[in-house]
Amino acid sequence: MVAKLKGNYGSGIEALTYAGQNYMLVNRSLIPEILQVLRNEEQFDFCVDITAVHYPQRENQFDVLWILYSFARNERIRVKTQIRDGESVPSSVPIWTGANWLEREVYDMFGIKFDGHPDMKRILLPDGWKGHPLRKDYGILQQDNEWVQINLGIESGQ
Amino acid sequence: MRAIIQYIQSYLGSDQTPGAAGNMFWALVYIMVVFAGLSVAVIAMNWLERKILAHMQVRLGPMRVGPHGLLQPIADAIKLLLKEDIMPSEADGFVFWMAPFIVVLAAFTVFVVVPFGPTHAITDMNIGILFMLGVSSLSVLGIVMAGWASNSHYPLIGALRSSAQMVSYEVAMGLAVVSAILMTSLNAEGTGTLSMIGIVQAQQAQGEWFIFKFFPLGLIAFFIFAVAMVAETNRAPFDLAEAESELTAGFHTEYSGFRWSLFFLAEYSAMIAVSSIAVTLWLGGWLRPFPNFLSGATWDRAFSLFPGVVFLLFAAMCFYNAVRMPKHPLFRIQTIGLAGFGVVLGLIGLVLFVPAVSLRVQDIFWFSAKIAGFMYLYIWYRGTFPRYRFDQLMQMGWKVLLPLGLGVLILTATVALLQQRIWHP
Amino acid sequence: MTDPNSSLSNLDLETPEKPFLDANELVINMGPQHPATHGVLRVILRLDGEKVLGLECVIGYLHRGVEKIGEHRTYTMFNPYVDRMDYVAAVSNGLGYCETVEKLLNVEAPPRAQHVRVILTELNRIASHQLWLGTHALDIGAITPLFYTFRDREEILKIYEKYCGARLTTHAFRIGGLQYETYTGFEQEVKNFLQFFRPKIDEYEELLTTNRIWVERTKNVGIISGKDCIALGVTGPVLRASGVKWDLRKAQPYANYKNFDFDIPIGENGDTYDRYLVRMAEMRQSVRIIQQAVEALPEGPIMAKVPKVMKPAAGEVYHSIEAPKGELGYFIVSDGSTQPYRVRVRPPSFVNLQALDVMCRGQLVADVIAVIGTLDIVLGEVDR
Numbered sequence: 017m018v019a020k021l022k023g024n025y026g027s028g029i030e031a032l033t034y035a036g037q038n039y040m041l042v043n044r045s046l047i048p049e050i051l052q053v054l055r056n057e058e059q060f061d062f063c064v065d066i067t068a069v070h071y072p073q074r075e076n077q078f079d080v081l082w083i084l085y086s087f088a089r090n091e092r093i094r095v096k097t098q099i100r101d102g103e104s105v106p107s108s109v110p111i112w113t114g115a116n117w118l119e120r121e122v123y124d125m126f127g128i129k130f131d132g133h134p135d136m137k138r139i140l141l142p143d144g145w146k147g148h149p150l151r152k153d154y155g156i157l158q159q160d161n162e163w164v165q166i167n168l169g170i171e172s173g174q
Numbered sequence: 175m176r177a178i179i180q181y182i183q184s185y186l187g188s189d190q191t192p193g194a195a196g197n198m199f200w201a202l203v204y205i206m207v208v209f210a211g212l213s214v215a216v217i218a219m220n221w222l223e224r225k226i227l228a229h230m231q232v233r234l235g236p237m238r239v240g241p242h243g244l245l246q247p248i249a250d251a252i253k254l255l256l257k258e259d260i261m262p263s264e265a266d267g268f269v270f271w272m273a274p275f276i277v278v279l280a281a282f283t284v285f286v287v288v289p290f291g292p293t294h295a296i297t298d299m300n301i302g303i304l305f306m307l308g309v310s311s312l313s314v315l316g317i318v319m320a321g322w323a324s325n326s327h328y329p330l331i332g333a334l335r336s337s338a339q340m341v342s343y344e345v346a347m348g349l350a351v352v353s354a355i356l357m358t359s360l361n362a363e364g365t366g367t368l369s370m371i372g373i374v375q376a377q378q379a380q381g382e383w384f385i386f387k388f389f390p391l392g393l394i395a396f397f398i399f400a401v402a403m404v405a406e407t408n409r410a411p412f413d414l415a416e417a418e419s420e421l422t423a424g425f426h427t428e429y430s431g432f433r434w435s436l437f438f439l440a441e442y443s444a445m446i447a448v449s450s451i452a453v454t455l456w457l458g459g460w461l462r463p464f465p466n467f468l469s470g471a472t473w474d475r476a477f478s479l480f481p482g483v484v485f486l487l488f489a490a491m492c493f494y495n496a497v498r499m500p501k502h503p504l505f506r507i508q509t510i511g512l513a514g515f516g517v518v519l520g521l522i523g524l525v526l527f528v529p530a531v532s533l534r535v536q537d538i539f540w541f542s543a544k545i546a547g548f549m550y551l552y553i554w555y556r557g558t559f560p561r562y563r564f565d566q567l568m569q570m571g572w573k574v575l576l577p578l579g580l581g582v583l584i585l586t587a588t589v590a591l592l593q594q595r596i597w598h599p
Numbered sequence: 600m601t602d603p604n605s606s607l608s609n610l611d612l613e614t615p616e617k618p619f620l621d622a623n624e625l626v627i628n629m630g631p632q633h634p635a636t637h638g639v640l641r642v643i644l645r646l647d648g649e650k651v652l653g654l655e656c657v658i659g660y661l662h663r664g665v666e667k668i669g670e671h672r673t674y675t676m677f678n679p680y681v682d683r684m685d686y687v688a689a690v691s692n693g694l695g696y697c698e699t700v701e702k703l704l705n706v707e708a709p710p711r712a713q714h715v716r717v718i719l720t721e722l723n724r725i726a727s728h729q730l731w732l733g734t735h736a737l738d739i740g741a742i743t744p745l746f747y748t749f750r751d752r753e754e755i756l757k758i759y760e761k762y763c764g765a766r767l768t769t770h771a772f773r774i775g776g777l778q779y780e781t782y783t784g785f786e787q788e789v790k791n792f793l794q795f796f797r798p799k800i801d802e803y804e805e806l807l808t809t810n811r812i813w814v815e816r817t818k819n820v821g822i823i824s825g826k827d828c829i830a831l832g833v834t835g836p837v838l839r840a841s842g843v844k845w846d847l848r849k850a851q852p853y854a855n856y857k858n859f860d861f862d863i864p865i866g867e868n869g870d871t872y873d874r875y876l877v878r879m880a881e882m883r884q885s886v887r888i889i890q891q892a893v894e895a896l897p898e899g900p901i902m903a904k905v906p907k908v909m910k911p912a913a914g915e916v917y918h919s920i921e922a923p924k925g926e927l928g929y930f931i932v933s934d935g936s937t938q939p940y941r942v943r944v945r946p947p948s949f950v951n952l953q954a955l956d957v958m959c960r961g962q963l964v965a966d967v968i969a970v971i972g973t974l975d976i977v978l979g980e981v982d983r
Contacts, residue, residue: 034914037916061830065945083928114953115832117949141659149664154667231747327625327628413740414965560740560816562815
């Protein structure tokens, strides 16, 4: 499968394995096409999860991951791409409807925007919150004191 | 002074209700007795509902306030009276204030004509049953007012549901009632009656409760009424108006404290009121069971022992539970209380064995016992059934009960006509 | 939708129906304090009379930042935190986490530990389904089943309490196996429970399965097709009730589920009634699995050889299990230190809750309650 994809898209794809689990590293520019192909031609019809990892030391700070599953092949695959801070990723809601909330959560936690998402706003944190908690530069005790004071009327939530 | 005493005495020995005899004093006494009895019944019902429901659900229910939680309703009443009375700031104050009173008024006024015995009613109206149906349906007004005045969405939806439900079930209810009234005209003169007392007397005269009349027509009419009356009082499984899992509390979501307890009071007295209609129309009102084939003085005497026996049984139950109470100093007061309660019940039971007493109160006993049966049914429904959805409720009201009621009415009329013209011309 | 093959092409989520006679829409806020939203879910309903035109879920009231905490704790220290996510199925959470870290460490729990894990997890599945059944029936208006299920759930909690001291947030498993050896009489108690529990399922079913009102309230309510389920990522009993025979215990066996013989119950219509039947059948299957596991409980060690200080090699692993609510996945990135670099939890409730909108369109308010109940969400897991 990967060989075929490689043939079509060239060097933008790198297939890797860790602990018996397959994943591929894909160029940011190839993402929409690859996901579409995986969904339509390779039968990865179930988008299990979308998430991200933050590496502040790298130039491409974020890993964005799609964890996909195919019912027909009973197989999982992870698609991974690296993006810079502030860069956006094309939304996969048109491909898997269920990606909606998952992408919102990634935006909420990392501040990564998804282009073409129907309703790109925070999901777990309140709308006016400042900061994205799962970034490595966001401290574990940190909070948006201003928001807490205005909306909850208390000095601090801690 | 003498004139007053004479006025009071003049009623004694009358075979009419005080209202019909035009005696103000005894009418007032009856009103007080009925309302006091009703309040006690609601309180008892509150405790019984919690207890019976609890035992259906493998738990104990109230156990802390008084022996076996007997004083729980009183504690609740005090709590409700002492609670802060909250009115939403955006509510329509006057209407919000009026609504519970209208509901309570409608629920209590109907008891004016409820016949606890041939002379034991506040008054006897020749339009008794119409009065009951009419006044009891006034309560929907109060519910709509409550829902609207609260200026909140949940009460509004609850009130809309409730009014639609009550109005549509009244139709089926009315048809069932008419078919029972038709049966009262099956006498030599061919004149029926709408008087509540007259209806029971007609059953006595015909020697048959209307539920068994023209089997199964009477039974079906009774069944329609029994379903409609649950819907009419907004009880499970038709408690959509106050479905706590959907609309938090329906039309009385915004009410608290005393106002809320008025709604509560009205709900339970409405349950008793509609049950008393069912008892009067189909179950022979104050008549004892088996009036026709267990008749005669011996059986009359045997059945007149019944009230006393029942109270003695209650007393025995109290004593049994008092003996079973944990033998611990902390439980001493509770044990004594329970035993004392048993003593009171036992004394009432013994008094009821006096023939002079039992003759006068056995009507009330049978009437109350039949109502108590209905109350148990209400609780049983609540413990067993899930809640209907609004459209399903409407479907049942209009598509099942209404045609059934019409059919029963037509068949009853036909059979009655045949019986009068052909079989017994 | 650009893609003609998209499974949701017939599902128009953007344009709701016009209200009847252009009547005003009624916007109702349900929750976060509402008796039937199972916690702090807030649903904003747009209604035409009683008909639902659309709804929006507002979540996050219970957000505790579990994933952030995970980055600041060692692998072992984070273990108890996962119990607090789906707090009615804490054992399943622990199993998923431990297995994921074991994969990172490349160790495997010994057979005895695996068996005990299966027993406890399946008991947990029963407990979770019991809680679901009670509250779901309560939402629909049947108040009695709740007490029956809680009475029987108590027996399971007693077993947990004896085993690990906790009843709700049971921290039963450790990375590499079990912390505790089973207590004396554990097997007999589990067997007794199974004996006790089998007739109880019939008792629940007697109250509900053929109850006319129950059937009317749940049949053809909240229908979702298997295709829509897959497109929305819905898993667990909801997916199976829609006719997709997929269970991770069979599809990608973890622990030692491959040694046990059980069926995957599926439904046909994907309505609330089918989901109810599927969950009831799952309880019976769980009983079957526990019976097999407890009868074949092997002797042996309960812990694999794991280092005192866990430092998995740098890498990343995704592992998922079939939790009572659906696929519960953990994605853990290790950078070779004692703390995970990133822990991602794929919560089944969170993803399943997305389907609420699809399932409630065009239904009545009362059905929204039924559908929230049938999705079996736990807000602790949705918000994490």
